[in-house]
Amino acid sequence: MTLAIDMLNAGYGGKDVLHDVSLKVDAGETVTLLGANTAGKSSLLRSISGLVPQVRGKINFNGANLIGRPAHTIPELGIAHVPEGRHVFPLMTVYDNLLMGAYTLRRKDGLDARIEAVFALFPRLRERRNQAAGLMSGGEQQMVAIGRALMLEPKLLLLDEPSHGLAPIVVDELHEALLRINATGVSVLLVEQNAQLALSIASRGYVLESGRLVLQGSAAELRANDEVRRAYLGL
Ligand SMILES: Nc1ncnc2c1ncn2[C@@H]1O[C@H](COP(=O)(O)OP(=O)(O)OP(=O)(O)O)[C@@H](O)[C@H]1O
Ligand SMILES: [Mg+2]
Numbered sequence: 001m002t003l004a005i006d007m008l009n010a011g012y013g014g015k016d017v018l019h020d021v022s023l024k025v026d027a028g029e030t031v032t033l034l035g036a037n038t039a040g041k042s043s044l045l046r047s048i049s050g051l052v053p054q055v056r057g058k059i060n061f062n063g064a065n066l067i068g069r070p071a072h073t074i075p076e077l078g079i080a081h082v083p084e085g086r087h088v089f090p091l092m093t094v095y096d097n098l099l100m101g102a103y104t105l106r107r108k109d110g111l112d113a114r115i116e117a118v119f120a121l122f123p124r125l126r127e128r129r130n131q132a133a134g135l136m137s138g139g140e141q142q143m144v145a146i147g148r149a150l151m152l153e154p155k156l157l158l159l160d161e162p163s164h165g166l167a168p169i170v171v172d173e174l175h176e177a178l179l180r181i182n183a184t185g186v187s188v189l190l191v192e193q194n195a196q197l198a199l200s201i202a203s204r205g206y207v208l209e210s211g212r213l214v215l216q217g218s219a220a221e222l223r224a225n226d227e228v229r230r231a232y233l234g235l
Helices: 041-048 094-101 111-121 123-127 138-150 168-183 195-201 219-224 226-231
Strands: 002-012 015-026 030-035 054-061 079-082 156-160 187-192 204-209 212-218
Touching (some): 015 041, 015 054, 015 187, 030 041, 030 195, 041 054, 041 079, 041 156, 041 187, 094 138, 111 123, 111 168, 138 156, 168 187, 195 219, 204 219, 212 219, 219 226
Parallel strands (some): 030 187, 030 204, 156 187
Antiparallel strands (some): 204 212
């Protein structure tokens, strides 16, 4: 698995919000993309998923160019996207939310094994399998959203601010869960405003400001960077 973005320019309504962005995710890596509000983080993930109307440059996934591919064809390539705000189906049970993650699969055999794998990762979801997802806590809903994406058995998981709005203790659980997911061999591109969390999980990262990459390096390098410490770690 390799994702290689090269000189991506993307935007809406004639105006670009991403400028000359180049980044890479290699097999087995967790890579983070940090940035303040409106930096363009979600637009970058949405460009990979084919959800941004204007894109120029290259988005190469395992040798295939994704630019111009219809959005509904992206998951079958092995890319799962957990959007900002989670968007679980509130009236459906946890179990049915997970099943919805496999909705686009042509072959429906093996679904039980996939659900078991998600339950093994998130035991809480097994306990709450028959509960309406909308009645779960924010952290549990985030687990449902991530579990639903994992039903595709993706090679690459795109996560958009999974810690947003979660209590610190739940962020700790999320931290553990993301490490476990990465340990199963899934590559992760993690968008976060919580740089502390992101840099404790990712091996490398990029910093996006007003649609441009301004910094990149190993997690250790970024943690030691004065600008990152001031702007993103509050030190
Ligand atoms: N559907 C859209 N139509 C027009 N402009 C958009 C759209 N989505 C995002 N934008 C604009 O693109 C820019 C980048 O937004 P984006 O949501 O990618 O940033 P972000 O880094 O994810 O921000 P946040 O931290 O608030 O989630 C912003 O100026 C935003 O107003
Ligand atoms: Mg966003």
